[in-house]
Amino acid sequence: MKKLSILLVADVLFACQAEVPSEIPIAIIPLPQEISQQKGNYEIPANPMVYAQGEEAKRIIQLFLEATNTEANFTEDANAADWKIMISEESANKEGYQLDINADGVTLKADSHAGLFYGVQSALQLLPVNKPAQHLPLLSISDSPAFSWRGMHLDVARHFFPIEFIKKYLDMMAMYKMNRFHWHLTEDQGWRIEIKKYPLLTEKGAWREETLIGHYTDQPHQFDGQRHGGFYTQAEVKEIVAYAAQRYITVVPEIEMPGHATAALFAYPEFATDEGPDKVATLWGVFDDIFSPEEKTFVFLEDVLNEVMDLFPGEYIHIGGDEAPKVKWEQSQYTQELMKREGLADEFELQSWFIRRVEKIINARGKKLLGWDEILEGGLSPTATVMSWRGEAGGIEAAKRGNDVVMTPGFALYFDHYQGAPQFEPTAIGGLTTLADVYKYHPLPTEINAEEQARILGAQANVWTEYIPTTDQVEYMVFPRMLALSEVVWSGADKKDYADFQDRLAHHLPLLDAKDINYRLPEPVGLGVNAVQMESSFELVLSTILPNAEIRYTLDGTLPDQNSAVYSESLEIEIPMDASLKVMAIAISLDGRQSAPAIGNYTRQAPLPAVQMEDGAMAGGLTAQFFKQNFRTVSQIEEAEPVTEYKLSVPQIPVEVTGSVFGLNIQGIFIAREAGIYEFELNSDDGSLLKMGKREVINHDGLHGPSSKNGQIVLEQGNHLIQILYFDAGGGRGLKLRVKEPNGSWRELTEKDFN
Ligand code: ACM
DSSP states (O other): HHHHHHHHHHHHHHHHHHOOOOSOOOOOOOOOOOOEEEEEEEEESSSEEEEESSSSHHHHHHHHHHHHHOOEOSSSSSOOOOEEEEEOOOOOOTOOEEEEEEEEEEEEEESSHHHHHHHHHEEEEEETSSSSOOOOEEEEEOOOOOOSSSEEEESSSSSOOOOHHHHEEEEEEETTTOEEEEOOOOTTTOOOOOOOTOOHHHHHEEEESEEESOOOTSSSSSSSSOOOEEBBBHHHHHHHHHHHTTTOOOEEEEEEEEESOOOHHHHHHBBBBSOOOOSSSSOOOOOOOOOSSSHHHHHHHHHHHHHHHHHOSEEEEEEEEEOOOOOHHHHOOOHHHHHHHOOOHHHHHHHHHHHHHHHHHHHHTTEEEEEEGGGTOOOOOOTOEEEOSSSHHHHHHHHTTTTEEEEHHHHHTTTTTSSGGGHHHHOOOOEOOOHHHHOOOOOTTSSSSSSHHHTTTEEEEEEEOTTTTTTTHHHHHHHHHHHHHIIIIITTTOOOOOOHHHHHHHHHHHHHHHHHOOOOOOOOOOSSSSSEESSSSSHHHHHHTTTOOEEEESSSSSSSOSSSEOOOOOOOEEETTTTTTEEEEEEEEETTBOOEEEEEEEEEEOOOOOOOOOOOTTTEEEEEEOOOOOOGGGTTTSSSSOOOOEEESSSOOOOOOOOOSSEEEEEEEESSSSSEEEEEEEESSSSSSEEEEEEEEEEOOOOSSEEEEEEEEEEOOOOOOEEEEEEEOOSSSSSEEEEEEOOOOOOEGGGBBOO
16 A cells, blocks of 8 residues: 555645645546646636537536636637637547646547546546645546446335435446446335326335335344335436436436336236235245236336336336246236247246337337346347346356347345445345455456457446445445446456555545545455464554554454554564464544454464375376266265266366256366465355365355355475365356465466366
């Protein structure tokens, strides 16, 4: 965090001596593509002469004038202006901009008004927080986004949020150059948009009798007895759409079908497949209630979608399509006869048929259908766009078929997941998606070629609100993870640098405070998650990006608080052989707020002795035993009978294995070229386990989506038995192991790593 201390020194100089530093710190998020800073700065005049090309350019530059407390004299003569804000046809990207600040003034050029808007957002981030703006750094920025779809979703159906909050959400999205607001408006637990032709959708469907208390898994279920609900009138919807448009955000409405429709079917049971639900859902989960594929239902849906399409001028209408159980269709005589008539082989083909009919309604208005990746099942229309949420598999398949894709994989972009150890976080749905996990996500999978990658419009984070009852809690889950996402979708893979992001994030926390955002305080950095040590004592260096915060820690496994030991400079840790030690550290901000703890587990280990090879008898690469069984845990694999065996050059799923639901036991000899601490990263979907000799290095067992776990081991130089157990229980699949050698950096394993 060296850069941070330099920046802080600059800030202190600025504050104490009221002197202008020769270089004002620049900490723009998302990081621009090209930025060069010159020494010196530009003094903001009280009454700059401004040339703004057209009314919209004028409105956009007013945002900057207001923030700097300046009153412009607008001129029609560009040559006479201090500031020039204009549309040029130079940039290749419609949303790009060029911002130049030199001693004579400011020039902002863009290909479009959106580009001008983003240029102003960058300029606003150059201003000090809570201080009058007097100077701007001299610089030149050439910028454009990596992706055209930079989305944030919000589920207002599980919990309803007022339009004031929706506006705040849009304000924050705009600050970070996000441009698609996916408004999840209908659900089992509430219908949130006024439809004039069907008033019961909101009269009955917008309210539920009560809400589950605690987590769904806490049995028996308890309810709060409080009526919950609300909806947006069409006038309010128009207000939000216009508010978003002023911020260059397109609102994408989602109207769920054929499942997740309990509230609608309670209001209008005549469109249900059976007699319909007896109430708006009060529990979370997936419900069997489903629209009936009858003509009258399509008339209803067409009426609803027409009102929706009148309100939302954007290109896309999201129709859900996810998690639609087929049991009621299986039991319905009408539905079964319809399937026969239409030649539909199963209920998945029926869902596909249903979605295609709805797509016609949407296409008739010149709009495009967007749906969750289940719309692939049973056949996909060539013109539909897919949101890949169950990992990336759906997105990859859709891109291969030539459909457009938005990546929203649960493992990286579900902001309803935990952000740290669950026992120290407010109740969330599950999962773990840290700030770093979001930051490292890249929406272009390497499995697909450049032409297929071009189908990936971008990425989006989803904020499902079963366990997020308040706007404060929404903010806690979204910030600062949305800032990390903004670099994923705007800056792109080549520009990303997590350490640099954290330095810049430090400058944004006061800005988030000024915007009254209840963000999650980042925990201190510097602790290893599962680290091993060779020496009896070692030094830990911790840091926090919170300005002027203190770090307090414990070594006894208890949660630190304001009375725990204060960290300064570094921490000397002593640890006996074969013992383990848990280090926990929190950051406490200047105003007394405490972060969640960072947790480090340290184990002292003697090096694992190298194995003696009997004249190379064991050499010859890796062997993978293949099991055709539905495992639930890796421990079942070794007890099973293998079907066959494959040779592998690196640990991975053998290319011959094409299906799903299987297990692997991969064994061989890993060559440690030098003695020391080796770190491995095991990524799998589903469970996996890494052992070296008899030592367990990484336990990543259980049913889960693609995710990584790390582990360390001390190795003698030489040959070591390595074993990887892995199973795929259906759904997505994947297995990958990477290594970090002593004093090395992360790299892929190759054939040469195995004897
Ligand atoms: C989803 O999370 N059911 C799209």
